[in-house]
Amino acid sequence: MDEKTQKPKNDVGKVVLQELTGGEAQAKSPRRRFWQPLVLPALAIFTGLLIGAVLIILTSEQVYAAFRQSFGAGLLAALQAVGKAYGALLQGSFGDPVRIVNALGSGDALEIRRAINPFLESLVAATPYIFAGLAVAVGFRAGLFNIGVEGQLFIGAAAATFVGYAVKGLPAYIHMPLAMLAGAVAGGFWGFIPGWLKAKTGGHEVINTIMLNWIAFRLTDWLLAGPMQRPNSGGMPISPMIEPTARIPQFFPAPIRFHLGFFIALAVAYFIYWLLFKTTWGFNLRTVGANPNGARYAGMNIVRTTVLGMTLSGALAGLAGANQVLAITRAMAMGLSSGYGFDSIALALLGNSTPLGVVLAALLFGFLRNGATNMMVVSRIPIDIISILQALILVFIAAPAIIRSIYRLRSVQAQEGGVFVRSWGGK
Amino acid sequence: MTTVVHHRKLETVSPLWRYGMGVFFLLLAALISFVFLRSVAVGVQTRFVMTPGGITQGTLPDWVLDARTTLLILAGLIAVAGGYQLGRGFAKLTNTVLAIVMLLFVFGFLVWAAAGKSLNLAGMLGNAIQLSVPIVLGAFSGVLCERAGVVNIAIEGMMLMAAMVGALVGAVSGSMWVGLLAAVASSVLLAWVHAVLSIKYKINQIISGTVINIFATGFTSYISAKFLQVYEHLNKTAIFPRWAIPGLADIPLIGPLFFNTTLFVYLMFIILIVLQVALFSTRWGLRLRSVGEHPKAADTLGINVVRTRYMAVLLGGVVAGLGGAYFTLGSVGRFDEMMTAGKGFIGLAAMIFGNWTPLGALGAGMMFGFADTLGSKLSILGSTIPPQFMSMLPYITTMIVLAGVVGRGQAPAADGVPYEKE
Numbered sequence: 001m002d003e004k005t006q007k008p009k010n011d012v013g014k015v016v017l018q019e020l021t022g023g024e025a026q027a028k029s030p031r032r033r034f035w036q037p038l039v040l041p042a043l044a045i046f047t048g049l050l051i052g053a054v055l056i057i058l059t060s061e062q063v064y065a066a067f068r069q070s071f072g073a074g075l076l077a078a079l080q081a082v083g084k085a086y087g088a089l090l091q092g093s094f095g096d097p098v099r100i101v102n103a104l105g106s107g108d109a110l111e112i113r114r115a116i117n118p119f120l121e122s123l124v125a126a127t128p129y130i131f132a133g134l135a136v137a138v139g140f141r142a143g144l145f146n147i148g149v150e151g152q153l154f155i156g157a158a159a160a161t162f163v164g165y166a167v168k169g170l171p172a173y174i175h176m177p178l179a180m181l182a183g184a185v186a187g188g189f190w191g192f193i194p195g196w197l198k199a200k201t202g203g204h205e206v207i208n209t210i211m212l213n214w215i216a217f218r219l220t221d222w223l224l225a226g227p228m229q230r231p232n233s234g235g236m237p238i239s240p241m242i243e244p245t246a247r248i249p250q251f252f253p254a255p256i257r258f259h260l261g262f263f264i265a266l267a268v269a270y271f272i273y274w275l276l277f278k279t280t281w282g283f284n285l286r287t288v289g290a291n292p293n294g295a296r297y298a299g300m301n302i303v304r305t306t307v308l309g310m311t312l313s314g315a316l317a318g319l320a321g322a323n324q325v326l327a328i329t330r331a332m333a334m335g336l337s338s339g340y341g342f343d344s345i346a347l348a349l350l351g352n353s354t355p356l357g358v359v360l361a362a363l364l365f366g367f368l369r370n371g372a373t374n375m376m377v378v379s380r381i382p383i384d385i386i387s388i389l390q391a392l393i394l395v396f397i398a399a400p401a402i403i404r405s406i407y408r409l410r411s412v413q414a415q416e417g418g419v420f421v422r423s424w425g426g427k
Numbered sequence: 428m429t430t431v432v433h434h435r436k437l438e439t440v441s442p443l444w445r446y447g448m449g450v451f452f453l454l455l456a457a458l459i460s461f462v463f464l465r466s467v468a469v470g471v472q473t474r475f476v477m478t479p480g481g482i483t484q485g486t487l488p489d490w491v492l493d494a495r496t497t498l499l500i501l502a503g504l505i506a507v508a509g510g511y512q513l514g515r516g517f518a519k520l521t522n523t524v525l526a527i528v529m530l531l532f533v534f535g536f537l538v539w540a541a542a543g544k545s546l547n548l549a550g551m552l553g554n555a556i557q558l559s560v561p562i563v564l565g566a567f568s569g570v571l572c573e574r575a576g577v578v579n580i581a582i583e584g585m586m587l588m589a590a591m592v593g594a595l596v597g598a599v600s601g602s603m604w605v606g607l608l609a610a611v612a613s614s615v616l617l618a619w620v621h622a623v624l625s626i627k628y629k630i631n632q633i634i635s636g637t638v639i640n641i642f643a644t645g646f647t648s649y650i651s652a653k654f655l656q657v658y659e660h661l662n663k664t665a666i667f668p669r670w671a672i673p674g675l676a677d678i679p680l681i682g683p684l685f686f687n688t689t690l691f692v693y694l695m696f697i698i699l700i701v702l703q704v705a706l707f708s709t710r711w712g713l714r715l716r717s718v719g720e721h722p723k724a725a726d727t728l729g730i731n732v733v734r735t736r737y738m739a740v741l742l743g744g745v746v747a748g749l750g751g752a753y754f755t756l757g758s759v760g761r762f763d764e765m766m767t768a769g770k771g772f773i774g775l776a777a778m779i780f781g782n783w784t785p786l787g788a789l790g791a792g793m794m795f796g797f798a799d800t801l802g803s804k805l806s807i808l809g810s811t812i813p814p815q816f817m818s819m820l821p822y823i824t825t826m827i828v829l830a831g832v833v834g835r836g837q838a839p840a841a842d843g844v845p846y847e848k849e
Contacts, residue, residue, distance in 0.1 A: 210772045381653075386645070
C-alpha cells in the first residue's frame, strides 16, 4: 500500500532532479574537473584586460604625442601607459609588495596595517557586492530576474539607518544586529511586492522591480528631505548619524575601514549555500526556477516559493544597503550606491548563481573597483574603465564560443552557455 | 484581421481586480471631495494659461475655472465610474476607464493645486511631450525588437551611447545633423552587438542587454571624464531649433504643441504612424510578428527568421539612437554622465504597458512624460503634497495595470527565445 503511493512520487522527483541538475552532473564527470571550469573565466578576464589596455592606449594623449615623434617611441609609450595603469590597479587592490615586505621586516604594527590597507579596502569594497550578488543569484535560482536590487538596497539602508539612529540605549550586541535585521526585513518587503504580484497576477517582475526602484528612490528622497532629515543639516538631504552601538565594528583604528560586515557577508553566503543546496526548501526553489511545470506536477507550491524567493532576494539586497550605512557612511544620503544594482546582475551571472561563485566574483569586482581608484589617481584613467572591463568579462563568460574561437579551444559541450538561460526562466 | 493577434486571452477579468478597481475609483473621488474640496474657499478661481511661453502663433485666451464647481463635477464623474465598476463592471474597457479616471483625477489635482493662482497648462503639456520623446522612442525600439522575438533591455545603453556620441560629434563637426547621424550609427553598432550575441551566439538576451548597458555606462562615463569634462569645446553642440509648420502651427493649442516643435517630436509621430501601419497592415509587419510569435512556423513558410530578427534589432537601434540623440542634440546641447537616467527602462515599461503596440507605447510614454513635468511643476506651485509622491504615481499606476489584465500572456509568444534551426 505504502509502496504504491510512494512510487510515482519518487519517479517525478527523479525526473525533476534530472531536469534540474543537467549542468551540475556534467561538471562532475570529466577527469580534469579542477582546472577545467577555471580556464574560461581566466581567459575571459585576460581578454577583457587586453581590450581594456587597447582602450587605455587609444585614449592616451601621451601615446599619440610619442607616436608623432617616432614609431618606436610611440610603442614604448603605449607599453608604459598600460604598464603604469595596470601596475597602479594591482598596487591599489593588493598593496605595494615592497612596502609590505619592509613593514613586515620592521615589525611596526601600524606600518603593517597601513601597508596591507589596500588589500583590506578591496575586501571592504567587495562586501556589498557579495550581498547584492547573492540577491540576484537567489532570484535566478527561483527563475526570477530581480532587477530591483538597487531599490531594495535603498529601502534596506533607510530602515537600517532609522533603527540605527532612532533607537537609543541598546547594547551594541543587540542594536547592530537589530539594525541589520531591519534592513533585511525592509528590503525583503520591497522584494515581496513584485514576488507576490508575479505569483498572484502574473505581472512581470522585471517591470515591477524597475517601477519599485523608482518608487524607492522617490521615497528615500522624500524621507531624507523630510521625516528622516538631520535636524541641523541646512536643507541637505541627509539622515542623522547612527548611534555608535548600531555601527558594524571596524577591526582597526580610523583610516582602516575593514569591518565585521565582510565576515557577515561570508556567513550569509554560506547560509544561502546551505539553504539552496542542502534543504528541501532550497530544492523546491531551484526546481520551481528550473522547471515550473515539473515542480507543479510534483506538487510543489509555486506561489509560495516564488513569493519567498523574491522576498529572500530582496532581504539580501536590503542587507547590502544596511551594511553600507552601518559600516561605511554611518548616515544615509542619496549617493549611497555606486550602481550595485546593475553590477550585482553581472556578479550573479559571473558566479553562475552559486554562492561560492558569487563570492569569488564579488572579490574580483571589489579588487577591480578599489584598484581602479588608485589607477585614477596615478595615471588619470577614469574609474569607469572597470565597468567596461566588467562588461567585457561578462560577455566572454556568457558567450564562451567567442573565447573558444579566439583561443582555438575545443568545445567540451555544445550547450555550456545555456546554464544562464535555465536560471532565469521568466519572460 | 490584424487585431486578432494582440487581443487573445484578454477576456477574463478577475473579480478581485474588478472590485479593487471600483474601490480605487471611489477612493479617488473621496480624495477630491474630502481633501481637495475642503481646502478651496467658495468663489476661488483657477486660471490655466493655454499658450506655451514664447509662442506667438496659435494663441488661445486663458481658461478660467471656478475651482469648487470643477472639483465637484470631477468627483461626481469619478464616483459614477466607480459605482458602475462595482455594480456592472466595465469588463474589457476597464483599463481605458482607468486611464480616463486618472486623467480626470490629475486634472482635478491641478485645479486644486493652482486654485487662486495661474498655471501654464499648455506649457506643461508641451514640456510633457518633450520629456516623453526619449521614453516613447525607447518604447518603439522595444516594440520593434520584441515583436520579432528579441528582448531588448539594452535600450538604455544604446540611448546613453547615442547621447554621448551625438554631443561629441556634433561639437567636433559643428553640425547637429552629422551629430545625429553619428548618434544613430553608434546606437546601431550596439544593436548589432546585441543581435550577434543573442541571435548568433544565442546567449540569454537579458544578459546581452545587461552587458551592453554596463558597457555603455562605463564607456560614455570614461570618455566624458577623460575628454568631455576636460575640454569644454568638445561638449558644446548646436541643438535642433523649433520649426513651425506653416498653416498648421496657427491652430490654437494644437499648433503650438504639435506643429511648432523640434525635429524629435515630429520624428516621434512619424515613426508612430509608420510603425503602426507597417506592423499591423503590411506583409512586412505580418512576417516580423510571425517570427516573434512562432518562428518555427514562420521558417516553414520560407521566412528567414535570423535575417528578420537582425533587421528588427538594427531598426530598433536606429529608433533608440534617435531617442538618445534627443538628450543632447534636442535638449541641452551637452553630455553629462548617466544623463539618460533610466529613461530607457521606463520606455521598456511603456512598451509593456502599451501592450507591445506603437500606439499604446505612445500613450504610456506620454503619461510618464506628463508625470515628470507634474513633479517639477508641483514644487513651483508650492503644493502641500510632496512632489516625490506625485512623481511616484505613474510607477504605481503601471504596477496596478500590470497586475490586471495586461499582465498575462500579452507578450509575443517567442519573445526572448533564441531560434534553433533544426
